[in-house]
Amino acid sequence: MSKTHPTLTIDLNHGAKVLEVPTGQTLLAALKAQEVHLASACGGKGLCGFCKVKVLFGAPAPGPVDKQKLSEDEITNGMRLACQMELSPGADLAIEVAGTLLPARSYRAVVERIDPLTYDINHVRLRLVDPAAMTFEPGQYIQLDRPASAECPGVSRAYSMASRPSETDIVELMIRRVPNGMMSVWVHECLAIGDEVSLTGPFGEFALSSRKLPMVWVAGGSGMSPFWSMVHHLREIGNTRKVYFFFGAVALRDLFLVDEWRTLEAELDWLEFIPAISGGEENWDGERGLITEVIARHLPEIPSPLEAYLCGSPGMCNAACNVLTDNGVNERMIFFDKFA
Numbered sequence: 001m002s003k004t005h006p007t008l009t010i011d012l013n014h015g016a017k018v019l020e021v022p023t024g025q026t027l028l029a030a031l032k033a034q035e036v037h038l039a040s041a042c043g044g045k046g047l048c049g050f051c052k053v054k055v056l057f058g059a060p061a062p063g064p065v066d067k068q069k070l071s072e073d074e075i076t077n078g079m080r081l082a083c084q085m086e087l088s089p090g091a092d093l094a095i096e097v098a099g100t101l102l103p104a105r106s107y108r109a110v111v112e113r114i115d116p117l118t119y120d121i122n123h124v125r126l127r128l129v130d131p132a133a134m135t136f137e138p139g140q141y142i143q144l145d146r147p148a149s150a151e152c153p154g155v156s157r158a159y160s161m162a163s164r165p166s167e168t169d170i171v172e173l174m175i176r177r178v179p180n181g182m183m184s185v186w187v188h189e190c191l192a193i194g195d196e197v198s199l200t201g202p203f204g205e206f207a208l209s210s211r212k213l214p215m216v217w218v219a220g221g222s223g224m225s226p227f228w229s230m231v232h233h234l235r236e237i238g239n240t241r242k243v244y245f246f247f248g249a250v251a252l253r254d255l256f257l258v259d260e261w262r263t264l265e266a267e268l269d270w271l272e273f274i275p276a277i278s279g280g281e282e283n284w285d286g287e288r289g290l291i292t293e294v295i296a297r298h299l300p301e302i303p304s305p306l307e308a309y310l311c312g313s314p315g316m317c318n319a320a321c322n323v324l325t326d327n328g329v330n331e332r333m334i335f336f337d338k339f340a
Helices: 027-033 064-069 072-076 184-189 221-237 258-267 291-301 314-326
Strands: 007-012 017-022 052-057 079-081 093-096 105-116 121-130 141-146 155-160 170-176 196-203 215-220 243-249 271-277 307-312 334-338
Touching: 007 027, 017 027, 064 079, 072 079, 105 170, 121 184, 121 196, 141 170, 155 170, 155 221, 170 184, 170 221, 215 221, 215 291, 215 314, 221 243, 221 258, 221 307, 243 291, 258 271, 271 291, 291 314, 307 314, 314 334
Parallel strands: 007 093, 215 243, 215 307, 243 271, 307 334
Antiparallel strands: 007 017, 052 079, 052 093, 105 121, 105 196, 121 170, 141 155, 141 196
């Protein structure tokens, strides 16, 4: 006979929703069960720091992960990580979450295509089933769910969408295989055409501004994903803003969709595609060096002021940011999508 946990009450956004939820779980899990989906790129493991909520009443003492991921001002103002808050009997809560998160919801989808882009990156195309459409901004991401099994507990991981917003029934992802990654190994080894999957979204604020400034885009590997969405969206809406896309790779085998980007570059007078490899053993007549070195060489030719959009590892994003600011780019005009 299963044990029934006592419940507590959560007041969400000043009475916008009042939830009665079982204790004995995290706030993140409790909200998800009530179709209130917070961003959580790491799947609730306390690694990304995205699942922030403002606790207006009943705030617990901050834990070590809160102290690591949140600033002192955030903690003082009642911010906590929902994945770190264990719900206890008698501890009713009043919380506030960003209004932009409330449209996120769960979807069922069917795997329509899986195409290898490189030896370790697959392009996965999903067709939404229920609901059958999603509204999102290019640059946003979803969280893909892997169901629990005897070999693995259920996990969720965040992936930027590569699909264009005009295809409301399609979600496309570029998923790199991470050694021993519980999600990415499953995607690469087990996921098959026709399989049904669940996902949640959309999330994220990595989206194009309405300014008319030139843009520098920087990515490597699967960090191309949001820019693939952005470039097709801009093409559809008749963009005239200049775009310089710097795409870095170690070796030729790490480059992909180069011909497709070259075709877009020939068609769109506002797009310049600059791929580069940092290895020296290849038969390659393009740019060479770390992508930050390539950016530094080209920046004097790019009109300023400008905006920069960076997608990739924290190390790559931080290094690119340093190069940009060292060359006079305003830090407030640099936007990130760092992998957790």
